[in-house]
Amino acid sequence: MVECFSINLIDVESRLDPNYYRLEFLEIMDRFNDSEFQFKTLKEISSKIKSGSTPKSGGPAYVNAENGIPFIRSGDINEYNSINFNKILYIKPEVHNNSLKGSKLKKGDLLIALVGATIGQVSVYNDENEANINQALALVRLNEEINPEYVKIFLLSKLGQLQLNRIKRPVARANINLEEIGGINILLPPIEIQNDIARKMENAYKTKKEKESKAFEILNSMEDFLFQELKIRIPKSREKMTFVVGSDDIEGRLDPFYYKPLFNELYSELINNESLNTKKFGTEIESIINGMDYREFSDIGLNYLRVSNIKPFEIEYSDVKKINLPITDIKKDIQLKKGDILLTRKGTYGIAVCVNADLDDIISSEIFRIRLKQDINKKYVEIVLNSSIGKLQFDRNKIGAIMGSLSQESIKNLLLPVPPIEIQENIIKEFSYKMSESTKLQEEGNKLIFETKNEIELILGV
Structure with missing residues (x-):
């Protein structure tokens, strides 16, 4: 929707983009001035505001986890302060101590995403170990009398996010600079209230985590049920550093990972059990196609589904991007129909969801749309792809060491057990019940977080 407004020349600051002067942003200072609490800028309450830099992708600066320093990027942080150290990059200690020494992290540092899809996300680094950041993150080292958890909570509040939304530039790849981060205002109640707010939120996070x-x-019991119904064993081979592969078993790949005994156990279970009627997945596929690459996002238009929007068994719309492009202008046949399977192919690869209705959503080039033949149960396929049966095969067939990806050919070569229809329907029925129970618990956790944030905003009067 087009917005038209005027401002006085005296109100024009260093920024000339119209978004910066929208009425809801101009009213921000009134809300600070009306508060019973004092406020200061992040620059005034911190000793350091700094971003990192990114060594060349795949270059000599990177190393394995055992020999490296955690290198945290904007996509690695979240409001729960949880970082999956198994999925991040690692840099050499000499890079950490020399070229990136200015962006070393300390426990309690505030992290703010400056660019891209996660812009405006805020977290606190709570680990004792050394770590570093890339240029897409700001490190804010707060003064000792300020509770970093409280500041994080404030920045994630409506008033905090309004400020971040104001200063981010509405371009193809939105961004914020460090000077603008330093200028963000923070309401500062007495430290006792800051600590109390942090405890309230911590308890809510804890309860949410328990429910999750x-x-x-x-969800784990669902997989046990699947293997029980299919009458196959879940492969549980221990990781082996050395193993022997016969020359007759060598296929087109020469990397040792491809021949791990764990994969062979799964293939043996699928192939040798005649009741499973195991087939190549490609024989059940009518068509498979990648989506389209598009970077010009808008406030209106069609939903543009990226890898982050595809979750097991569901499409997540909370952070979906939009593209202002008529669907009739898209020449590629990527429309979504009920029963289509969406499968992520790059980064977080191998996540599947069955489309429950015809959609006008557009999928990115890093997602496959798989259209199956009419005589196979689509929901059953979704379950298998999201299980260890799918995951182990995806892991085996991926290409790329740093950011794995799947090819169309590797998808067609997956082994798919196709038991009698009554077994498929029994599996779907049990999965539907357990998914309902799981979803209920997750919704309860999300509701608690929402209610706690509202309670905190009432305390702050914002």
Whole structure:
């Protein structure tokens, strides 16, 4: 929707982009001035505001986890302060101590995403170990009398996010600079209130995590049920540093990872069990196609689904991007129909969801649209692809060491067990029930976080 407004010349600051002067942003200072608490800028309450830099991708600066320093990027952080150290990059200690010494992290440092899809995300680094950041993150080292958890909570509040939304530049790849980060205002109640707010939020996060753990247990039991119904064993081989492969078993790949005994166990289970009627997935596929690459995002238009929007069994729309492009202008046949399978192919690869209705959503080039033949149960396929049966095969067939990806050919070569239809339907029925129970727990956790944030905003009067 087109917005038209005027401002006085005296109100024009260093920025000339119209978005910066929208009415909701101009009213921000009134809300600070009306508060019973004092406020200061991040620059005034911190001793350091700094971003890192990024060594050349795949270059000599990177090393394995055992010999390296955690290198945290904007996509690695979240409001729960949880970083998956198994999925991040690592840099050499000499890079950490020399060219990137200015962006070394300390426990309690505030992290703010400056660019890209996660712009405006805020976290606190709570690990004792050394770490570093790339240029897409700001490190804010707060003064000792300020609770970093409180500042994080404030920046994630409506008033905090309004400020971040104001200063980010509405271009193809939105960004914020460090000077603008330093100019963000923070309401500062007494430290006792800051600590109390941090405790409230911590308790809410803890309860949410407990509910998610129960939900995860339910999801895990779903896989046990799947293997029980298919009458196959879940491969549980220990990781082996050395193993022998016969020359007759060598295929087109020469990397040792491809021949791990764990993969061979799964293939043996699938092939040798005649009741499974195991087929090459390609024989059940009518068509498979990549989506389209598009970077010019808009506030209106069609939903543009990226890898981050594809979750097991669902499409997540909370952070979906939009593209202002008529669907009739898209020449590529990537429309989504009920029963299509969406499968992520790059980065977080091998995540599948079955489309439940015809959609006008557009998928990115890093997602496959798989259209199956009419005589196979689409929901059953979705379940198998998201199980260890799919995951182990995806892991085996991926290409690329740093950011794995899947090819169309590797998808067609997947082994798919196709048991009698009554077994498929029994699996789907049990999965539907357990998914409902799991979803209920997750929704309860999300509701608690929402209610706690509202309670905190009432305390702050924002």
